[in-house]
Amino acid sequence: MTKATLITMVLASTLATACGDDDAGTGGGTTTSTTSTTSSTTSGATTTSGGQGGGGGAGGGELQVEVLKSFDAAQFQLPEGIVVRGSDLFLGFAFTSAVERFELDGSGETPFSTLPVPANSSGFMTGLTVDPAGDVYAALVSFTGDPVPGVYRVPAAGGAPVLFASHPSMVFPNGFAWDDAGTLFVTDSATGTILSIDSNGAATPWLADPILAGDPTACGGQADDLVVGANGVVWTGDALLVANSDKGLVARIPIEADGSAGAVETLAGPDCAKLAGIDGITQDEDGALVAAINRADRLVRIDEGGAVTTLLEGAPLDFPASVTFAGSGDERALYVTSFALTRALAGEPASPALLRVRF
Numbered sequence: 001m002t003k004a005t006l007i008t009m010v011l012a013s014t015l016a017t018a019c020g021d022d023d024a025g026t027g028g029g030t031t032t033s034t035t036s037t038t039s040s041t042t043s044g045a046t047t048t049s050g051g052q053g054g055g056g057g058a059g060g061g062e063l064q065v066e067v068l069k070s071f072d073a074a075q076f077q078l079p080e081g082i083v084v085r086g087s088d089l090f091l092g093f094a095f096t097s098a099v100e101r102f103e104l105d106g107s108g109e110t111p112f113s114t115l116p117v118p119a120n121s122s123g124f125m126t127g128l129t130v131d132p133a134g135d136v137y138a139a140l141v142s143f144t145g146d147p148v149p150g151v152y153r154v155p156a157a158g159g160a161p162v163l164f165a166s167h168p169s170m171v172f173p174n175g176f177a178w179d180d181a182g183t184l185f186v187t188d189s190a191t192g193t194i195l196s197i198d199s200n201g202a203a204t205p206w207l208a209d210p211i212l213a214g215d216p217t218a219c220g221g222q223a224d225d226l227v228v229g230a231n232g233v234v235w236t237g238d239a240l241l242v243a244n245s246d247k248g249l250v251a252r253i254p255i256e257a258d259g260s261a262g263a264v265e266t267l268a269g270p271d272c273a274k275l276a277g278i279d280g281i282t283q284d285e286d287g288a289l290v291a292a293i294n295r296a297d298r299l300v301r302i303d304e305g306g307a308v309t310t311l312l313e314g315a316p317l318d319f320p321a322s323v324t325f326a327g328s329g330d331e332r333a334l335y336v337t338s339f340a341l342t343r344a345l346a347g348e349p350a351s352p353a354l355l356r357v358r359f
Contacts, residue, residue: 063312063357063359064357064358065312065355065357066355066356066358067354067355068106068353068354068355068356069109069353069354070351070352071093071352071353073340073344073350076093076096077096078094078095078344078352079091079337079339079352080124080125080127080321080322080339081094081125081127081128081139081322082128082280082322082323082335082337082354083129083136083324084130084324084335085134087103087104088101088102088103088104089101089102089103089106089354090112090130090136091337091354092126092128093125094339094341095124096114096117097114097115097124098111098113098114099114099125099136099154100112102354104327106354112136113136113138114161115138115152116140118147119144119146122142122143122144122146123140123142123143123144124140125138125140125141126141126172126174127139127174127175127176127280127322128176131182131184132182135154136153136154136156137151137152137153137154138151138154139151139152139174139176139186140152140173141171141173143171143172148166149166149170150163150173150203151164151166151170151173151201151203164197165197165201165202165203167205169191169193169195169205169208170186170188170195171188171190171191172188172190172191172228173188173195174186174231175187175242175280175281177235177240179235180237182198182199183196183197183198184197185197185235185240187212187232187242188230189227189229189231189245190229191208192208192209192210192212192213193205193206193208193212194207194212194230194240194242194253206260206261207253207261207264209251209253211244211247211249211264211266212230212244212251213244214227214228214245214246215227215246216228218246218248219248219272220272220276227246228245229245230242231244231279232279232280232322234282234289236283238254238255239252239262240253240255240261241253243278243281244269245278245294246276247276248271248272248274248276248278249266249268249270249271249275250268250269250289250302250306251266252265252267253265266306267302267306268302268306268307269306271308274293274308274310275300275308276295277293277294277295278292278294279291279292279293279320279321280292280320280321280323280324280337281323282324282325284301284325287303288302289301290302290323290334294319294320294321294339294342295342297317297319298312298314299311299312299317299320299323299334299336299357315351316338316353317338317355318339318343318351318352319338319339319340319342319343320336321337321338321339322336322337323335323336323337333357334356334357334359335354335356335357336354337353337354338351338352338353339352
C-alpha cells in the first residue's frame with residue numbers, strides 16, 4: 001500500500017466518523033455583501049470597505065456573496081469541482097463521485113451521473129469541465145488503480161460515465177483547460193505533469209517541470225502530507241497558467257507555434273502567506289485571474305503582472321476549491337465551491353456549499 005493510499009483511507013474514515021455531529025443541512029438563499037477589508041455585521045449582512053485592484057472585472061468595489069445551496073458534510077456532500085453549461089451548473093462531490101445538476105440560482109438539484117467510487121477509499125473526484133457538444137468530463141483520482149484513474153466522460157443528457165483518457169502519469173488528475181483546437185489539458189497534482197488529450201482520448205505528457213511538482217514542506221507542511229502540485233489551469237490563447245498548491249505560486253507556460261511548451265515562467269509567488277493552498281483558478285474579463293486559496297478560506301485576484309489582492313476572506317468561504325464565471329452583463333457572477341474539507345476532517349462544524357459572488 002502506498003503512502004498516498006494510506007493518507008486517503010485515513011482521510012475518508014476520519015470524515016465518516018468526525019462529521020456525525022455536523023449540523024450543516026440543505027437550503028440556501030443567504031446573502032452577504034462584502035469586500036476585502038474591515039467588516040461590520042448587521043442582520044446577517046456583512047459590509048466592508050476596501051477592494052483593492054482597480055481596473056475591470058473583479059478589481060474592486062463591494063461584493064455580494066450568496067450561499068445558493070448548503071450541503072451536509074455528514075452525508076459526504078463535499079462539493080469540489082464545478083462547471084457551467086448554459087443555464088445548467090454541475091457540481092462534483094469528491095467522496096461520493098456524484099455529479100449533480102443545478103440551475104444557476106442553486107435550485108433544481110437533479111442527479112446527472114456517478115463515477116466509480118475508488119476501492120478502500122483510495123481516491124476521490126476532483127475537477128469538472130464540459131466540451132462544445134455538452135458532454136461533461138470529470139477527473140477521478142485513484143491511488144491504487146481500482147478503478148482506473150483518469151478523465152471520465154458523461155454524455156450531455158447524463159447517465160453512465162465512460163473512461164475517456166488515462167495515462168501512467170495521470171494518477172491525481174485535477175484541473176482542466178481547453179484550447180480552441182479542442183485539445184484538453186489536464187494537470188496531475190501528484191506527478192507535477194500537464195497532459196494533453198486529443199478528441200479520441202489519447203493522453204500525452206505535455207510538460208513535466210520542477211515548478212509544477214508538489215512539495216508539502218514548501219509552505220510549512222509535513223513531508224508525509226499528501227503531495228498537491230499542479231492544480232488549477234487556464235488557457236489564455238498563447239499560454240497555460242497553472243497553480244501549484246504546495247508551493248503557493250502560479251506558473252506561466254508559453255505555447256510555441258508547434259503546440260509544444262515553452263520555457264516556464266513564474267507569474268505570481270512563490271508566496272506562502274498569500275497563495276499557499278491555491279486551488280482552482282479562472283480568468284476574468286480583464287485578463288486577471290481569480291483564485292481559490294483553500295487553506296486560508298480566501299479568494300484572490302492576480303493581475304497580469306502577478307500582483308495579488310484579497311477579494312474575500314472567511315465565512316461563508318470554507319476551504320474554497322473551484323471557481324468559474326457565468327452569465328453576462330448584470331447577471332455575470334463568480335460561482336465557488338466551498339469544499340469544507342479541513343473542518344469536516346477535524347470534526348468541527350463545516351459549511352460545504354455552492355456560493356455566488358457578484359462584483
